Every structure is written in C-alpha cells, then in structure tokens.
Amino acid sequence: METVRLGIIGAGLRSGIARYWHNPGGKSVVVGAADVSEARLKAFQEKVNEHAFITTDYHELLARPDIDAVAILSPDYLHEEHAIAALRAGKHVYCEKPLAITVEGCDRIIEESKKAGKHLMVGFNMRYMSMYQTMKEIIDSGVIGDLKAVWVRHFVGYGGYFYYHDWHGTAENTTSLLLQKGSHDLDVIHWITGKYTKKVSAFGSLDYYGGDMPNTLTCPECEIKDTCPEATLNYFTQCAFRKEIDVEDNNMLIMELEDGIKASYLQCHFTPDYSRNYTFIGTKGRLENDDVNDKIYVKTRKSNSWHEFSDITYDMKKEEGSHGGADPKICRDFIELVLYNKQPLTTPFAGRMSVAVGCAATESIRSGGKVVEISQASTASLCE
Structure with missing residues (x-):
C-alpha cells in the first residue's frame, strides 16, 4: 500500500481535520464520508473532496473495498458501535477521544482491534501540541527533579456553546464531561508523568x-x-437550560497515581475565559504553563548548585494548523502507523485509561465523593 484511502464517519465540526488527510498524489486521500445529515455531507464534499462518496448509512461506507481506514468523528456515544463495525469490516481505525463512554466499551474496541489485526489510534491531539511536548521534555530532562505533585485547572470558556446546546448535555450520551472534555487533560497527566491513576x-x-x-x-x-x-442563533440551538440536562458543569478531582504522585484536576464550564493551567512540582523545582501568553515557566529551588541562581522562561513559537498545529501532526501519524507501522504518541490503552479515570471520578461525584479504585485490567480479561 502506497496511499491510504480513508472514509470518514461523522461529517460534523470535527470533520474539519479530514482536509489534512486528503492529499491526492500523496500518502492519503479521503474517498468517502457517512453522516445522518445530507446537508453536512454536501458541505463535506465542498470543503474536502467534491468527488467523495457520501451516504447516510455508514454500513455502505464500510462495505466499500476502496477504503483502507476509517476515521470515527461521530458523537461520543456512537464511537463504540462505529469503531467495532469498522474493525470487523477490516478497516484500520482512527477514533476521536474519548474512545468510548464506558470502560467496558473501550475494552471491547481494543479486543476487536486485536482480533481484526488492524491498527487502532485514539485522537489525543494535545499530545501533539508543541506546548505539552515541550513540558514533557523539560520534565523528562530531570531539571525539576522527581515528580511529586500535579495541579491542572481547566477554564472552559464558551462551555454552554460547546456542550450544553446539544447532545453533550446528558449523561446518556457522554457519561460525563470528564470523559468528553476532561479526557484530554487526564491523558496529558498520565502521559507527562508516565504514570496511571490508581x-x-x-x-x-x-x-x-x-x-x-x-x-x-x-x-x-x-x-x-x-x-x-x-x-445563540448561529450555533447549536437547543436551550442550555432545558430539563434533560444532567451533566455536571464543574468538577474537582483528587487522584493518586502510581509511585505515589498526587494530582488534582479542576474543570468549570461557566467561566468567562478559556485556558488550561498545568503545574508540575518535583524535588528540585516547579514547571507551570501559561497557554494564553504561550509561555512555560521553570522555577528551581535551592539545591547548592546552579539551580538556585536561575529560573527559565520558554516562549512558544506559533505553528500552522488547527489546535495549535497538532491536527496536521496527529493526522500524519495515523497514516504513518497504517503505512509503516510507526507507533504514534498515543496508544489505545491510554485512551482506555483516561476513560477509566473519568468514569471512576463520575461514580465518585454521584455517590458523595467516595474513593474509587481504578484497575488497569480489562473487563474482558477479568471474565476469562
């Protein structure tokens, strides 16, 4: 195979990344799309590939022999159904986060990928953002010593526009916004520390x-x-104050990771501003980001060495492409995974573990804050 031929399931907002995959004469081309909305499909053709096959029945897309891989960009509650169907149809799968809205759903998808012998990649594009890659490299260098504590505050400005005017607002469709929105941050905590939540x-x-x-x-x-x-008259239009909404709009988590690392995650959807603030503290210093001003600060503590004489400020450079340049990179990695078996920055198990933490935290919230333990064993293996 020299060129990966892709089909897209879900022609909504996230389908904008398909333009990075459509490179006629290059390593990938988008040849089809499925969505329940004919209007979205027509718009997809206009923006991505006017000759793309379109259908309102995703089974027709999966039945096509001219499709090698499928990108699952549909609503969260459909990821499990669409990913398993694609794997059973013999397609490689790129699945947007969260991998599923239950841990059991994640395990079923991962097991299906193993049975099918096909690649499965989770769309954790924050791992591809230069700011978080830089933070990980700084921490891995040892300049702040051994990690002991992590604080993350996520101010979700426009939370209503993003999540409460549409299907995201009910637990039936999302389980919790700790899976939808929080899965990114929970994954980055795992990725940068190199440890999973217990x-x-x-x-x-x-x-x-x-x-x-x-x-x-x-x-x-x-x-x-x-x-x-x-x-809002020009975006999702369901009332944000309707009766069916039952998903928390602010959350506070305390986590214990492997090796005793402590972490906290705070998320709020009705703040006036939008930012993600990460703080990592080690035995020799502290690292903190400022994503509004594109800076990373490293502060060092007295240690009878050069560290006590200087702090460091990193100025992040602008990158081309959506999500701070991350989307072109993650799309390229999926193609290189399929073509060359080159392993990407993400893993299906990491996708599973971010969902596991989100589900456990949701259980804790809805039962009064009890401590919930998290297993790395799949539900499938526990049943064997």
Whole structure:
C-alpha cells in the first residue's frame, strides 16, 4: 500500500481535520464520508473532496473495498458501535477521544482491534501540541527533579456553546464531561508523568446549566432570546437550560497515581475565559504553563548548585494548523502507523485509561465523593 484511502464517519465540526488527510498524489486521500445529515455531507464534499462518496448509512461506507481506514468523528456515544463495525469490516481505525463512554466499551474496541489485526489510534491531539511536548521534555530532562505533585485547572470558556446546546448535555450520551472534555487533560497527566491513576475521589455538580425549560425549546424560537445570557442563533440551538440536562458543569478531582504522585484536576464550564493551567512540582523545582501568553515557566529551588541562581522562561513559537498545529501532526501519524507501522504518541490503552479515570471520578461525584479504585485490567480479561 502506497496511499491510504480513508472514509470518514461523522461529517460534523470535527470533520474539519479530514482536509489534512486528503492529499491526492500523496500518502492519503479521503474517498468517502457517512453522516445522518445530507446537508453536512454536501458541505463535506465542498470543503474536502467534491468527488467523495457520501451516504447516510455508514454500513455502505464500510462495505466499500476502496477504503483502507476509517476515521470515527461521530458523537461520543456512537464511537463504540462505529469503531467495532469498522474493525470487523477490516478497516484500520482512527477514533476521536474519548474512545468510548464506558470502560467496558473501550475494552471491547481494543479486543476487536486485536482480533481484526488492524491498527487502532485514539485522537489525543494535545499530545501533539508543541506546548505539552515541550513540558514533557523539560520534565523528562530531570531539571525539576522527581515528580511529586500535579495541579491542572481547566477554564472552559464558551462551555454552554460547546456542550450544553446539544447532545453533550446528558449523561446518556457522554457519561460525563470528564470523559468528553476532561479526557484530554487526564491523558496529558498520565502521559507527562508516565504514570496511571490508581484511585480517585471527586466532587462536582450542575450549578449553572440545566433547569426547567422544555427539552424541545431552541434558541431561535425562545421568547427571551434577546436577554438570555446563553442564547445563540448561529450555533447549536437547543436551550442550555432545558430539563434533560444532567451533566455536571464543574468538577474537582483528587487522584493518586502510581509511585505515589498526587494530582488534582479542576474543570468549570461557566467561566468567562478559556485556558488550561498545568503545574508540575518535583524535588528540585516547579514547571507551570501559561497557554494564553504561550509561555512555560521553570522555577528551581535551592539545591547548592546552579539551580538556585536561575529560573527559565520558554516562549512558544506559533505553528500552522488547527489546535495549535497538532491536527496536521496527529493526522500524519495515523497514516504513518497504517503505512509503516510507526507507533504514534498515543496508544489505545491510554485512551482506555483516561476513560477509566473519568468514569471512576463520575461514580465518585454521584455517590458523595467516595474513593474509587481504578484497575488497569480489562473487563474482558477479568471474565476469562
């Protein structure tokens, strides 16, 4: 195989990354797409490949012999169904995070990939962002010593626009936004520390979104759209204060990782700003990022060496491409995985473990903050 021929399942917002895969005459080309919306499919053709095969039945896409690999870009609750179907059809699979909305779902996908003998890659594009790669290299260099503690604060500005005007707002579709939005951060904590979470205790609640508005109400038809603080007429249109919303809009997690590393993760969806603030503390110093101003700060402590005389500031360079240049890189890695068996920065097991932490934390939240232990053993192996 010299060129990977891709099919896309899910022609919504995330399908914009397909343009990085469509390189006629290069190593990959997008030849088809499936979505329940004909309008989205038509728009996909206009933006990516006007000659692409399109269908509202993803089974028709998977049945095509001219497709080698499939990118699963559909809503979270459909990832398991679509990924397993694609693997059984003999296709390599790129699956957006989260891999599934349950740990059992992740295990079933991973087991299916092993049976099929096909590659499975999880879309953790934060591993491909230069800021987090730089942070990992600094920590791996040993300049702040042995890691002992991690703090992460995620301010999700526009949380309503992103998550509460559509399907994301119900536990049935997401389990929790700790899987949807938080899976990135939980994975980066695992990746940079090199350790997985063993147990978690968490608190969270639905303090701003949700309410008593009809589930069928949309912003354009609402009587108070001119004064509602969450009204939007040009994006997802379901009311952000509708009755069915049951997913926490703020969460606080405390985690114990392997080797006794302690970590905390805070997420809020009704803050006015958007940023991710990471702090890592080791035995020789502290590293902290500022993603608003594209800087990383390394502060060192007295140690009877040169470390006590200097701190370091890293100025991040701008990169081309969506998600800070990460999307072109992760798309390239998937193609090189399929063509050359070159292992990417992500792994299916890492995808499984971020979901495991999100599910455990959700269980803790909804049971009053109890400590929940996390197993690295798959549910399939436990049943053998």
